[in-house]
Amino acid sequence: MLDARRTGNAIADLPKDVRPTTLEEAYFIQDRMALAYDDIGGWKVGAPSADATPMFAPMPLNWMGPSGCELRGITHRMRGLEAEIAFLIGEDLPPREEPYTREEVIAAIESCHPAIEVIESGLIDPLSTDRFTWLADMQIHGGFVFGDGVPNWQSIDFTQENVALAVDGSVRVERTGSNTSGDLLRLLPWLANEGAARTGGLKKGDWITTGSWTGLTQASAGSSVDVTFSTAGRVRLRFA
Known part of the structure; x- marks a missing residue:
């Protein structure tokens, strides 16, 4: 899959005898793949519904960039796009026996940002494979682009927040209050607590992006995304 x-050169699926069959096996493969990409810059976390247990994956630092950047290279094959809200952690939250409260984790946030997660995979059609297989493939993460920090973000009612995703000037998706996890802020204390054994604890400078608002939209070579x-x-990128 790493190759x-x-x-x-995408593959249809993993050989049957090495496909992961549990979430733990999928995370094991994620972590081994992440070692090949050097430093981890943060984590993607999300949930498919308001009451579902979240899932998370590492985001390589080398795959991150600011709004307006251009993405190049053969690794951008799918050019999938998801509009997201991301947070920059401002202080360490090391593992501890007593769980962090929601208030403690929110207090550790340095800033909130609009973001685009770029979706990529070593699989030809990842969502046609078994769930654990596409989760193993870095949870189909392929890049992270962040916009400017949002002043007074704590006052935003995310259930009423509207988002529009445009490709080459044409709005492809427009939705309101559409983050799949329901209350996206619930993901942060969950990651700080339940994810700590794997993350080693959240660290100052980590980016945490909190799931799609727009579903999966695909662009083409040369496309501009807004x-x-x-x-x-607002956050923008361009594919070379």
Whole structure:
């Protein structure tokens, strides 16, 4: 799978006898793949519904960039896009026996940002494979682009926040209060507590992005992408 990612020669599926069959096995593969990409810059965390247990994956630091950047290379094959809200951690939250409260984790946030997660895979059609297989493939993460910090973000009612995702000037998706996890802030204390054995604890400078607002949209080579939240600002990227 790592070779498929690096060369751009996607595979249909993993060989049957090495496909992960549990979430723990999928996370094991994620972590081994992440070692090949050097430093981890943060984590993607999300949940498919308001009452579902979250899932998370590492985001390599080398795959991150600021709004307006251009993404190049054969690793951008799918050019999938998701509009997201991300947070920059401002102080360490090391593992501890007593769980962090929601208030403690929110107090450790340095800033809130609009973001685009780029979706990529070493699989030809990842969502046609078994769930654990595409989760193993870095949870189909392929890049992270962040916009400017949002002043007074704590006052945003995310249930009423509107977002529009445009490709080459044409709005592809527009939705309101559409984060799949329901209350996206619930993901942060969950990651700080339940994810600590794997993350080693959240650290100052970590980026945490909190799941899709727009579903999966695909772009093409040369496309310009623009995501605008009604309160949380704007973020842009371009594919070479």
